[in-house]
Amino acid sequence: MNRPLRTALVIGTSVVVVGAMVAAAVGFGGRNPATSPNTADPSATTAPVTRTTLIRTQQVNGVLGYGAPVRLNALGHGTITWLPAPGATIIRGTPVYKADNRAVPLLYGSLPLYRLLRSGDTGDDVKEIEQNLAALGYTGYTVDKSYTSTTAAAVRRWQKDLGLVQTGVVDPAAVVLARAALRVTEVIAHLGDQAGGPLLTYAGTTRVVTIALDVALQSLVGPGLPATITLPDGSTVDGTLTTVGAVATPGEDDQPATIDVTVTVADQSKLGRLDQAPVVVRLVSSKRDNVLAVPIAALVVLPGGGYGVQVMTGSSTHDVAVQLGMFADGKVQITGDGIAEGTLVVVPS
The missing domain is CATH 1.10.101.10 (PGBD-like superfamily/PGBD)
Incomplete structure (x- = not known):
């Protein structure tokens, strides 16, 4: 069996640097924040503040097979x-x-x-x-x-x-x-x-996914943690991290050192007839439960600095300063005075 592919340093949109995400969101919105109540644009699109779980993920490359020979x-x-x-x-x-x-x-x-x-x-x-x-x-x-x-x-x-x-x-x-x-x-x-x-x-006789994980990402893995595997045909299957190596293997040609990680798949039938294939594994890098979140595009830059959202009340809008938390899946965690589940915020169309 070939050695597992090097860990892919591919960062999904849910893991983009916070500042860049906010700047992009505000830029795309193209709105000048209001400093006092304004009559809402009748064509304005709104979205409610939702209470949800935000999950940030990291994608890495792996190999489906029967484990190291x-x-x-x-x-x-x-x-x-x-x-x-x-x-x-x-x-x-x-x-x-x-x-x-x-x-x-x-x-x-x-x-x-x-x-x-x-x-x-x-x-x-x-x-x-x-x-x-x-x-x-x-x-x-x-x-x-x-x-x-x-x-x-x-x-x-x-x-x-x-x-x-x-x-x-x-x-x-x-x-x-x-x-x-x-x-x-x-x-x-x-x-x-x-x-x-x-x-x-x-x-072994059971197919597993092996990952040569960049040691810089070892904080993302641990036995028992979930993972999602994307097969060559685009289908996905749930997996569980079972073994995480404790000894790093030096990289070649200026590549980073890696540790060996094994992901098991309970439902082997979902792997079809594949004996060996390259796959993509999505690891959970962080998770926030029961938080308030809005679409990233709802953020505005406030005149005095910082970020806020434009809250719609009846036919008028006003800006509310918010503190930002995790970014994931096109949403951002926010907290602020008057921000509650169901609060309507303006989102540029």
């Missing part, structure tokens, strides 16, 4: 006699490869197996093996940290079903351990190679 080495000895095809999905209990025509199955876990396991052994690695045997339907023992004779009996039944020598001993070189099911991304070894070297690369 992991290299797998074949352990032990023997001649490789079978390999999976690229794109194949391998689940617990099924062969990852075969050496000397003996299956080397996949087991799930996070603790690497580092020793031969036999009756009398204790530890977390024992429990990991027993959990896998139970998930595969082998019973007759207690899932704990003790490798008993009943554990060994279950291992022999498992080995028999795999067509292996029934030793009752688990050899780390006779299994492949991963956290979950695998999707083969590339096969490195060839039939006839000796086991003990690079075998293949794999990724």
